[in-house]
Amino acid sequence: xxxxxxxxxxxxxxxxxxxxxxxxxxxxxxxxxxxxxxxxxxxxxxxxxxxxxxxxxxxxxxxxxxxxxxxxxxxxxxxxxxxxxxxxxxxxxxxxxxxxxxxxxxxxxxxxxxxxxxxxxxxxxxxxxxxxxxxxxxxxxxxxxxxxxxxxxxxxxxxxxxxxxxxxxxxxxxxxxxxxxxxxxxxxxxxxxxxxxxxxxxxxxxxxxxxxxxxxxxxxxxxxxxxxxxxxxxxxxxxxxxxxxxxxx
Amino acid sequence: xxxxxxxxxxxxxxxxxxxxxxxxxxxxxxxxxxxxxxxxxxxxxxxxxxxxxxxxxxxxxxxxxxxxxxxxxxxxxxxxxxxxxxxxxxxxxxxxxxxxxxxxxxxxxxxxxxxxxxxxxxxxxxxxxxxxxxxxxxxxxxxxxxxxxxxxxxxxxxxxxxxxxxxxxxxxxxxxxxxxxxxxxxxxxxx
Numbered sequence: 001x002x003x004x005x006x007x008x009x010x011x012x013x014x015x016x017x018x019x020x021x022x023x024x025x026x027x028x029x030x031x032x033x034x035x036x037x038x039x040x041x042x043x044x045x046x047x048x049x050x051x052x053x054x055x056x057x058x059x060x061x062x063x064x065x066x067x068x069x070x071x072x073x074x075x076x077x078x079x080x081x082x083x084x085x086x087x088x089x090x091x092x093x094x095x096x097x098x099x100x101x102x103x104x105x106x107x108x109x110x111x112x113x114x115x116x117x118x119x120x121x122x123x124x125x126x127x128x129x130x131x132x133x134x135x136x137x138x139x140x141x142x143x144x145x146x147x148x149x150x151x152x153x154x155x156x157x158x159x160x161x162x163x164x165x166x167x168x169x170x171x172x173x174x175x176x177x178x179x180x181x182x183x184x185x186x187x188x189x190x191x192x193x194x195x196x197x198x199x200x201x202x203x204x205x206x207x208x209x210x211x212x213x214x215x216x217x218x219x220x221x222x223x224x225x226x227x228x229x230x231x232x233x234x235x236x237x238x239x240x241x242x243x244x245x246x247x248x249x
Numbered sequence: 250x251x252x253x254x255x256x257x258x259x260x261x262x263x264x265x266x267x268x269x270x271x272x273x274x275x276x277x278x279x280x281x282x283x284x285x286x287x288x289x290x291x292x293x294x295x296x297x298x299x300x301x302x303x304x305x306x307x308x309x310x311x312x313x314x315x316x317x318x319x320x321x322x323x324x325x326x327x328x329x330x331x332x333x334x335x336x337x338x339x340x341x342x343x344x345x346x347x348x349x350x351x352x353x354x355x356x357x358x359x360x361x362x363x364x365x366x367x368x369x370x371x372x373x374x375x376x377x378x379x380x381x382x383x384x385x386x387x388x389x390x391x392x393x394x395x396x397x398x399x400x401x402x403x404x405x406x407x408x409x410x411x412x413x414x415x416x417x418x419x420x421x422x423x424x425x426x427x428x429x430x431x432x433x434x435x436x437x438x439x440x
Contacts (some may be wrong), residue, residue, distance in 0.1 A: 013285075013299075014277035017306045021270065026307055028268070034315035112414045113407070116356045 041107055048101040049127075055094045056131030058161070059087055061140040065162035067170060067212040067229075074214055074227030081214060085165050098123055169193075169213040169223055172234040173205055180225075183211065191217065196224040208234050258322035265313050273313075276322070277306050283402065284330055290385055290397045291334040301337055305330045324404065324411040331394070331412055338390070358418040374400065377428070384434045392427030395420055 063069040068085030071078035102119050106112040111119060134140075144162070147154035164170060169191065171183030180194040193213050195201055205211065210232040215225035254261070254275055264272045284305055288298035308329050316325050378400050385393055398404045398412060399420075410417045 011278060014274050014281050017277050017281070017303050018270065018274045020303055021273075021307055021310055024307070026311055028266075028314055029311055031266075031314040034312075037315075106414055109411055113410050113417050115358055115416045115418060 041104060045101060045104045048097055048104065052094055052097055052101065052123075052127050053130045053134060055090060055097070056127050057134035058140060059090060059094075060131050060135040062087065062161040064135065066164050067168040067214075067231075068165060070212055070229040070231070071168070071214045071227060073229070077226045078214060081165065081167055085168075087161055090161075098127075167214060167216055169215075169217070170231075171211065171213070173207050173209045173211060175207065181205065183213065192222040193225050193228070194222055196226045199226050201225075201228060203228065203230065205230065210234050259318045259320075262313060262316055262322050263318045265310075266316070266318070270310070273306075273310055276309075276326075280323075280326055281306075284326075286401065287327070287330055287397065288334060290393070290401065291338070291390075292386055293334065293337065297337075301333055302330075305333050308333065321408065323402075324408045327398065327402070327404075327408075327412040328414075354419050354422045355415050358416055358422045377431070380431050380435045384431055387434055388427060388430055392423050392430060395423045396427040396431070399424055 060069075063082070063085060066085060068082045071081040071085075098120065101123065102111075102116060105119070140158075143154070144158040147158060149155070169183065169185065171185040171191065173181050174184045174190065175182050177192060180192065182190055182192050184190045193215075196215055205228070209230050212229045212231055213223050213225045214227040214229075215223050217223050256264075256275075258276060258279065261272055261275050265276065281302065284302045285298060288301050293301055305326070309326055312329070316322065381388075381396055381400055385397075388396065394413065395409050398409045404412070406417050406420045409420045413420070415423075
């Protein structure tokens with residue numbers, strides 16, 4: 001830098017740049033522009049976070065509502081039922097939003113200095129935990145109820161996503177038969193339930209138990225169950241025609 | 250007799266933020282040559298490099314109110330230059346733009362490669378600079394840029410991470426890989 005010729009060249013060049021700024025009538029962006037931009041990024045990131053929280057909690061809520069969540073306790077058939085019931089489109093969309101959120105937050109150096117994997121992992125943990133918490137609150141039942149009456153699109157969405165998959169049947173045990181029992185669902189349809197081949201039920205069921213039955217229904221209407229989950233007791237218990245009948249291995 | 254302004258870049262930038270365009274010339278003088286070299290190492294030359302450097306300073310001037318004077322000015326200016334040069338490269342379609350968010354070494358950098366001393370093993374600074382100068386066009390941009398910023402602009406890992414918006418550990422990984430590439434390109438100098 002001590003070379004006087006180089007210094008002169010540098011001065012000329014810097015003068016040329018300053019002149020270009022003046023000639024083009026370039027103006028500084030005001031400080032409030034940057035403050036507004038920073039605020040917008042923060043608000044957008046926060047909104048994205050809330051949307052993600054809502055979506056993940058909705059997925060958890062829907063899987064609980066449609067019964068598929070409980071199927072995971074019943075081996076490979078249960079897992080395949082659960083995997084089939086996951087709203088993958090929604091989950092993939094949530095992941096895209098997560099990448100968007102990570103990209104947005106990379107404007108902050110404390111975020112961009114960390115490996116992306118750690119950032120995504122931390123977000124997935126936080127959002128999943130938050131999702132479980134939110135799914136346990138009255139948010140979704142209330143929203144479902146409210147939207148059914150007031151927001152048709154959202155109402156249909158809730159109804160569609162929480163509908164039982166074909167191999168999940170909810171009902172109240174009304175009586176026991178030789179090989180199983182009968183259930184009556186919410187609309188009064190009665191179905192026979194028997195254990196699928198190679199499956200043994202070890203839980204103690206009673207008339208009046210509200211159960212989720214996992215299995216396929218054959219042509220005669222009998223459900224061949226690979227799993228049964230008690231989820232409650234009916235408030236108005238139907239008349240019992242048989243005693244509790246535990247089926248043990 | 251000419252006197253040299255002893256103020257720090259950040260102090261001068263604070264003065265410019267008050268609207269003093271003439272003071273901005275001090276910053277231009279301090280960085281014009283560095284930016285020129287940075288542009289040439291991005292494989293721009295002649296008038297194209299001059300025009301790009303001019304654009305960098307114009308953008309720096311336009312956005313100077315967004316500069317936080319509590320932080321270092323140099324990485325902030327290099328960040329603007331990096332964006333300007335990458336965009337120019339995209340236009341030229343000379344190289345594919347570096348979409349760093351989805352690079353594997355941004356996603357999860359290998360921790361084994363992050364130590365500074367492993368990045369320097371076997372070479373001295375001068376040798377490396379010489380080797381690098383002669384082989385820049387044969388090193389992919391992803392590895393070239395950290396090498397240039399580290400060896401020619403003497404930035405530390407954190408500053409390079411600021412300029413490139415990548416994790417600090419990724420800087421180490423890229424420097425290490427860049428040097429391995431360099432060693433392969435100039436095998437006779439490593440003996």
